[in-house]
Amino acid sequence: DGGITQSPKYLFRKEGQNVTLSCEQNLNHDAMYWYRQDPGQGLRLIYYSQIVNDFQKGDIAEGYSVSREKKESFPLTVTSAQKNPTAFYLCASRGTGGPNTEAFFGQGTRLTVV
Amino acid sequence: GQQVMQIPQYQHVQEGEDFTTYCNSSTTLSNIQWYKQRPGGHPVFLIQLVKSGEVKKQKRLTFQFGEAKKNSSLHITATQTTDVGTYFCAGPGDSNYQLIWGAGTKLIIKP
Numbered sequence: 001d002g003g004i005t006q007s008p009k010y011l012f013r014k015e016g017q018n019v020t021l022s023c024e025q026n027l028n029h030d031a032m033y034w035y036r037q038d039p040g041q042g043l044r045l046i047y048y049s050q051i052v053n054d055f056q057k058g059d060i061a062e063g064y065s066v067s068r069e070k071k072e073s074f075p076l077t078v079t080s081a082q083k084n085p086t087a088f089y090l091c092a093s094r095g096t097g098g099p100n101t102e103a104f105f106g107q108g109t110r111l112t113v114v
Numbered sequence: 115g116q117q118v119m120q121i122p123q124y125q126h127v128q129e130g131e132d133f134t135t136y137c138n139s140s141t142t143l144s145n146i147q148w149y150k151q152r153p154g155g156h157p158v159f160l161i162q163l164v165k166s167g168e169v170k171k172q173k174r175l176t177f178q179f180g181e182a183k184k185n186s187s188l189h190i191t192a193t194q195t196t197d198v199g200t201y202f203c204a205g206p207g208d209s210n211y212q213l214i215w216g217a218g219t220k221l222i223i224k225p
Contacts, residue, residue: 108156
């Protein structure tokens with residue numbers, strides 16, 4: 001089945017540790033996105049990528065890093081510089097149809113700092 | 115910068131009552147998309163509106179795009195427990211790949 005896979009579903013991290021969240025898609029989409037969602041809040045864009053080996057900062061990129069070495073994969077690293085990393089992280093992708101294409105989301109990763 | 119404002123933030127209704135959420139953009143939009151996020155889940159695409167004044171229906175859901183293509187609404191008739199969740203609107207940003215999201219409206223069914 002085509003779709004986006006995020007792993008793990010739940011993740012616990014100790015303060016001061018970096019952690020990497022996985023996002024893989026087999027939809028052949030060029031654009032991929034990472035969003036952060038806090039309880040009862042909307043979606044805030046962390047990073048997005050339009051093409052392999054290229055990515056742009058979103059509204060809240062500080063404390064996060066990404067890579068886009070393959071079209072299918074867009075991992076997100078939450079670094080120790082992120083002051084309040086506990087949140088729900090959503091990965092999404094969109095096709096090449098421009099602004100009229102819908103976004104497909106993964107199931108999300110719930111990160112908790114302990 | 116470009117913004118999409120969505121109201122209300124929450125709406126509490128009795129089952130069987132109607133529900134409406136509104137989105138307003140600071141700029142004219144080429145299209146607007148609507149998504150639903152169930153509690154604990156991820157956003158799922160519902161529909162896209164493209165034409166000025168467009169109205170689309172999906173069973174009890176009615177979506178409208180304003181004549182000026184700067185506002186949109188989602189109306190649910192006779193809400194059911196399956197409608198519970200947060201509804202988001204999203205419009206295109208400055209680049210083809212950007213999406214500007216509304217803050218979402220959470221539909222809560224009163225017990």
